[in-house]
Amino acid sequence: MARPVKDLPKDRIADPDALFALCDRLYPICRSITGPGVRETLAVIQESIELSIIEVPSGTPVFDWTVPLEWTLREAWVEDPSGTRVIDVADHNLHVVSYSTPVDMTLSREALEAHLHSLPEQPDAIPYRTSYYAETWGFCVSHERRTQLPKGTYRVHIDATLAPGSMSYGECFIPGTSGKEILVSTHICHPSLANDNLSGISVATHLAKHFANAGELRHGMRFVFVPGTIGAITWLAQNEDLIPNIISGLVLSGIGDSGPLTYKRSRRGDGLIDRLFEHHLAALPNANIRPFIPYGYDERQYCSPGIDISAGCLMRTPYGEYPEYHSSGDNLAFINAASLAESAEVCARVLQDAQCVDRYRNLQPKCEPQLGRRGLYDNVGGENQSKDAQLALLWMLSYSDGHHSTLDIQQLSGIDLTALNHAAERLIASDLLALEPFGAI
Numbered sequence: 001m002a003r004p005v006k007d008l009p010k011d012r013i014a015d016p017d018a019l020f021a022l023c024d025r026l027y028p029i030c031r032s033i034t035g036p037g038v039r040e041t042l043a044v045i046q047e048s049i050e051l052s053i054i055e056v057p058s059g060t061p062v063f064d065w066t067v068p069l070e071w072t073l074r075e076a077w078v079e080d081p082s083g084t085r086v087i088d089v090a091d092h093n094l095h096v097v098s099y100s101t102p103v104d105m106t107l108s109r110e111a112l113e114a115h116l117h118s119l120p121e122q123p124d125a126i127p128y129r130t131s132y133y134a135e136t137w138g139f140c141v142s143h144e145r146r147t148q149l150p151k152g153t154y155r156v157h158i159d160a161t162l163a164p165g166s167m168s169y170g171e172c173f174i175p176g177t178s179g180k181e182i183l184v185s186t187h188i189c190h191p192s193l194a195n196d197n198l199s200g201i202s203v204a205t206h207l208a209k210h211f212a213n214a215g216e217l218r219h220g221m222r223f224v225f226v227p228g229t230i231g232a233i234t235w236l237a238q239n240e241d242l243i244p245n246i247i248s249g250l251v252l253s254g255i256g257d258s259g260p261l262t263y264k265r266s267r268r269g270d271g272l273i274d275r276l277f278e279h280h281l282a283a284l285p286n287a288n289i290r291p292f293i294p295y296g297y298d299e300r301q302y303c304s305p306g307i308d309i310s311a312g313c314l315m316r317t318p319y320g321e322y323p324e325y326h327s328s329g330d331n332l333a334f335i336n337a338a339s340l341a342e343s344a345e346v347c348a349r350v351l352q353d354a355q356c357v358d359r360y361r362n363l364q365p366k367c368e369p370q371l372g373r374r375g376l377y378d379n380v381g382g383e384n385q386s387k388d389a390q391l392a393l394l395w396m397l398s399y400s401d402g403h404h405s406t407l408d409i410q411q412l413s414g415i416d417l418t419a420l421n422h423a424a425e426r427l428i429a430s431d432l433l434a435l436e437p438f439g440a441i
């Protein structure tokens with residue numbers, strides 16, 4: 001009974017143009033895992049949602065890692081033997097290897113070669129390279145430009161600071177009544193790359209805005225905007241007390257390109273979000289579901305055995321499977337408003353359903369309770385609508401044994417969660433059903 005996405009309600013969670021506009025606004029910012037670009041990005045997100053910005057000092061131990069030094073880049077360029085700037089980060093943020101150490105020297109064309117990165121198979125594209133955990137410097141350039149650089153003496157200049165400071169991340173928590181919560185995480189550390197991951201930032205921001213205005217939530221929704229890997233590890237290390245309350249999680253990454261939606265399951269494979277994506281993506285002919293592998297985005301951290309949140313990852317074309325990945329080809333022309341909007345709608349549906357999944361207990365479990373005397377059974381019958389409603393009552397009574405959740409009943413019966421929840425409300429009002437204390441679903 002999967003609902004096709006074309007049947008989505010008219011009141012979309014976000015205007016496609018607004019989703020694209022946020023990517024467009026954030027695209028020029030020079031981000032890394034720390035530094036002013038991340039803060040500027042978080043400040044822009046904060047214009048739309050109530051975002052707490054947390055600063056974690058460099059050197060803070062976080063599980064097996066340490067929060068790194070803060071990187072601040074001012075200038076980075078290469079001058080050829082004639083004094084012409086042939087590579088300049090002012091032209092494109094990808095031109096410098098992220099976390100490059102400061103340098104100001106002259107060197108030969110041959111010596112420069114070891115510090116250049118290009119993509120021979122894509123001669124027009126500038127690659128994206130980082131060196132977070134090894135001290136070095138480098139420049140990224142199109143292969144075409146690289147092969148044209150003449151022999152002679154070059155000057156390289158990187159005006160950057162790599163010094164104790166802090167790592168910034170953002171968090172938006174929308175409380176619910178159950179004391180449990182659902183985690184949505186996206187990385188914010190890539191400079192001038194649109195799909196990876198301005199798409200995730202934009203969709204997460206608009207989802208947070210939507211759920212903040214959605215009225216009372218049963219389960220809290222926690223949106224975290226973190227630098228990739230180290231940010232997720234830091235968040236987990238600093239919030240271990242919250243982990244037992246997290247029912248399930250979702251990592252958003254690369255959801256703005258025109259490829260079909262791809263959901264990567266959590267390590268457990270059958271968590272709440274896994275099952276809901278399985279249900280919702282069944283309606284999309286090209287959508288894919290992939291098993292967990294311990295490589296990819298921050299689901300690796302959330303799913304690690306000592307944390308064990310059932311967090312999956314939503315993508316469109318998976319990372320590394322499109323030539324524009326981690327290069328200047330992943331620009332604003334590579335993403336589009338319609339794909340962003342479809343990704344946002346599917347996420348909203350999944351997260352909305354995650355709010356509605358519960359377990360109940362039938363309070364009259366010995367044989368069927370007499371529905372007619374409680375006004376729950378249509379003695380005249382005939383109308384399909386009322387038959388459906390009665391069937392929903394019967395499914396709820398039959399499987400509300402304390403073990404089956406409404407998601408289980410949905411999958412067994414084909415009746416959607418809204419109808420099952422409506423049936424549950426009617427049965428509760430007649431003292432035939434009680435909500436079970438929330439447990440693992």
Ligand code: ZN
Binds near residue numbers: 326
């Ligand atoms: Zn990436």
